[in-house]
Amino acid sequence: MIASAESMCRPAPARRAACNAEVDLPRLERAVREILIAIGENPDREGLLDTPARVARAYRDLTAGLRDDPARHLARRFDHTAGSVHDVVAVRDISFHSMCEHHLLPFSGKAHIAYLPAGRKVVGLSKLARTVEVYARRPQMQERLTAEIADALSSHLDPRGVAVIVESRHLCMGMRGACQPGADMLTTAVRGTYATDSAARKEIFDLLTGRSARGV
Numbered sequence: 001m002i003a004s005a006e007s008m009c010r011p012a013p014a015r016r017a018a019c020n021a022e023v024d025l026p027r028l029e030r031a032v033r034e035i036l037i038a039i040g041e042n043p044d045r046e047g048l049l050d051t052p053a054r055v056a057r058a059y060r061d062l063t064a065g066l067r068d069d070p071a072r073h074l075a076r077r078f079d080h081t082a083g084s085v086h087d088v089v090a091v092r093d094i095s096f097h098s099m100c101e102h103h104l105l106p107f108s109g110k111a112h113i114a115y116l117p118a119g120r121k122v123v124g125l126s127k128l129a130r131t132v133e134v135y136a137r138r139p140q141m142q143e144r145l146t147a148e149i150a151d152a153l154s155s156h157l158d159p160r161g162v163a164v165i166v167e168s169r170h171l172c173m174g175m176r177g178a179c180q181p182g183a184d185m186l187t188t189a190v191r192g193t194y195a196t197d198s199a200a201r202k203e204i205f206d207l208l209t210g211r212s213a214r215g216v
């Protein structure tokens with residue numbers, strides 16, 4: 001089973017409401033005002049008056065994953081009685097936005113996920129996208145994001161194998177430093193069968209990257 005991830009990444013209203021109580025918005029606003037002063041801006045000029053409050057709310061949303069738990073999304077599994085126990089479950093093109101923890105600048109891209117259920121228990125496809133969101137919406141490194149998604153699926157779904165590919169573009173690399181606006185970063189994480197069996201790993205990577213569908 002392969003699915004595209006279109007429309008899976010809508011924010012959950014209940015979680016967003018819960019986050020409101022746990023983020024110190026006034027403190028964030030004071031910090032943003034300090035940044036504006038430190039760079040030589042006037043935080044009291046008309047265009048910047050509401051900026052600290054806006055940025056505080058944006059940071060609350062961009063870090064909502066810190067106050068969420070993948071277990072909440074992966075706990076509910078159901079029987080997949082029609083398939084064989086050898087069927088792989090894969091989702092390609094799960095869009096995400098995250099924040100590089102070194103510069104607090106965005107990096108955005110797509111995650112491709114596959115797992116091999118141990119029995120016939122599977123999880124809803126949207127829950128895989130939620131899991132990506134939980135780990136993306138926090139200060140992150142792409143390498144850790146990829147590993148954390150793989151580990152969450154491994155521990156909560158108890159599958160025979162997990163493969164995760166993340167490709168993304170980092171604004172901190174495009175806007176500053178190396179100034180490589182067109183460079184994509186690619187990371188992978190494999191667990192179980194896909195870590196030990198190189199033929200299975202090649203097969204699942206071909207599936208996730210679309211090479212098998214294009215006959216490449």
Ligand SMILES: [Zn+2]
Pocket residue numbers: 100101102103104105170172173
């Ligand atoms: Zn960075």
